[in-house]
Amino acid sequence: MPRAATHPSTDAPRTEPALLDALRADLTGAGYTVPAVEDLLGPLASAALHREEPLPALRATARVMAGRDARLAALVRLFVLGAEVPREAVEQAFARSGVDGAVRLGLVEAAGSQGNDVVRAVVDLRPYEAADAAGTVDWWLASDLGELATGRALRTDHVLGVGGASTTLAQVTVRDRRDRVLDLGTGCGIQALHASRHSRAVTGTDISARALAFARFNAALAGVGPDRLELRAGSMLEPVAGERFDLVVSNPPFVITPRAAGVPEYDYRDGGRAGDAIVRELVTGVGAVLEPGGVAQLLGNWEVRSGEAWHERVGEWLDAAGLDGWVIQRELQDPAEYAETWIRDGGSTPDRDRAAWAAQYAAWLDDFASRDVAGIGFGIITLRRPLAGPPTLRRLEEQTGALHQPLGAHLAANLAAHDWLESTDDAALAAAHLTVAGDVTEERYFTPGSADPSVVLVRQGGGLGRAVQAGTALAGFVGACDGELAVGQLVGGIAALLGVAADDVAADVLPSLRGLVRDGLLLVTP
Structure with missing residues (x-):
């Protein structure tokens, strides 16, 4: 409920x-x-x-x-x-x-x-400085004092300040101009403040009256008035039922907490559901409040059951959502590591009260064992309601390396590139002109004494930092992409140099070429 x-x-x-x-x-x-x-x-x-x-x-x-x-x-x-x-x-x-x-x-x-x-x-009141896809921000933010300042475990209605998850979401959010934005589970209001800079109106919701009071204070201190930020009390999507938004952002209470006696539930992190149900509900339900073309971006945890790959469970959610979906798993923890992380987050340590620590630890492990959970994933979910027709984007990938933040503009460009590719057949692609993105470099690896490289990598310096292994034809093609010649002309030239049929080069290069465009290593020249 x-x-x-x-x-x-x-x-x-x-x-x-x-x-x-x-x-x-x-x-x-x-x-x-x-x-x-x-x-x-x-x-x-x-x-x-x-x-x-x-x-x-x-x-x-x-x-x-x-x-x-x-x-x-x-x-x-x-x-x-x-x-x-x-x-x-x-x-x-x-x-x-x-x-x-x-x-x-x-x-x-x-x-x-x-x-x-x-x-x-x-209260905790401190300066906040960050960069997102729309530029830099500089505010002061109030939240509840943490354990470091109080020396006590957190109260269950604790209002969290800006942590790593909040910063990640702010930096991966797309920041093109939007009309209406929903910040679901606004907490101290940080995502709503970011959204206020590139939208006409923002609605922030939360179950916690204390969180809404902090968000109202922070908005007023930042000069964002109620005409631009409306705050509503309520659970999940209930406060905005029947409405539509161009962008939904949410750092929801996604922590998977056992429903057991002696295990505290915190408003800022526990959604009152069993397992990963709250993230599943958001993924499958958020489309109801999205305008056609509207985007939803949220963070989440998901359970990985024994004998299953992580993307199987999350993929079922995307299928049920009926939306374009792109999920990036950033981390995978085992049940014991996950339990230790979140018990400590609430202020409990084995040094402070060994018996209470052990009781909570056992409750978390029992809860995961009851569902045969082998791991817990954490990641970034980007959803989009198609303008028309069925969804065409379904990506589930694992990226555990460093991200080149802010990532929002990169994700937005990838979505646009996907749309361009969906409407571009091979004949249209052959007529397109491409250039190499400015952050792309080439790496060549040679076996000692060899005149030719054994491996060629095309590496992205920004974004998700992708590295693509390129064969001779693809490496030559990327090296020649300066926007002057069309793709078909480059394919013909490479075929002539290699002494092979142009159709064979096209069959080898074009699928990889689509991947390079989709991921932003190659850019379409207007």
Whole structure:
């Protein structure tokens, strides 16, 4: 059953326009940016903080609390490290909004009104800087304090900040101009903010009233008003039933959690379904809210059952969806590794409570064993509702290497190339003019003493970093693709050089040529 929205909560940031204007000026005046924080901390403390070790950062910020960077140091100690800071130092950091204003906004709590009384953060508020397919962004984002700052396990209605999954989704999302965008499971609102830059209107949904409050605050702080971002409470697609969107993005609560006593469920990661059902429901159901030509992009986990390949299960979802589908599996974990990852994510460790750790661990392993799960995949799912007719795109591939982010423009170009190829027969392809993409290089490998290479690789420098092994004819063809001659002319020239029939060269080259165009190694010249 769909999960109901949680009741409104008072322990989330509040939006007061005048105070938000003052807060924005304070954060700007203190130089509270990602580069400035990293410069303040230095490489040693920054690296340690990424490993969840705050001590070097606490030492680094303590050294400058009375110096030129005192305002910045106070903000870092408050909101990033969760440390207590004297009120007088916080007043300097909040020169316009003041401590009392920050309290009214729900950002801090103060022990008293004297200069030496301590102030502590009740939320995490930090700068955010990223690049997506539409360019760079620079905001401040509020979320719940993490375990590093509180020293406690996460509350079940924890509102997560920007993590690796959020960044991945933002960077792989297509960013061409859209009319209406849906951010399903908006959380703190990060995907909605990205979408607001290239769409007329964005709708963000979530089951958590606290998450919606954080998203509303973050949007207001970023200058994105309710006329551009509408937030709705509800589960899955229920809040937008009967509506249509040009783009749907979702970092859904895809974690596969056992439904067992003693295993906490977190709003931000657990969708209330058994196994991987929530991702299956999204894949098979999202087409109902997509405009023709509309794209849906989401992250997900899927179970890999014993004796099955990962793409068999996900392929069944694509078949049921009736949409164009492209799935890239990025990682595959065994059940034990997966359980350890997500139990720790909730703040439980064997050092803190060995018995509780063991009980949760056993519950996760029992749950996977009940469905004969041998592995859990994680990846990126891109779906598209065809403009007309049945789906024509069905790609399921594994790419575990480094991605050249942001990837959104590359994925969009691949979708466009697929459409061009679908409407282009071999005769039309022979008349086309192609050029080699600027990030493509050729690698040749020789056996010692040989005059000819034994292996030729055509390698993509960006995108998915594909490497294609090319035979003599294909390597010669790619090397000659400068846009001047048509494909058919190049095939004829290569056939003459090799002393073979042009039809034989075409039969050898054209299928691989289509793959190179589809994947962006060769570009169609207008």
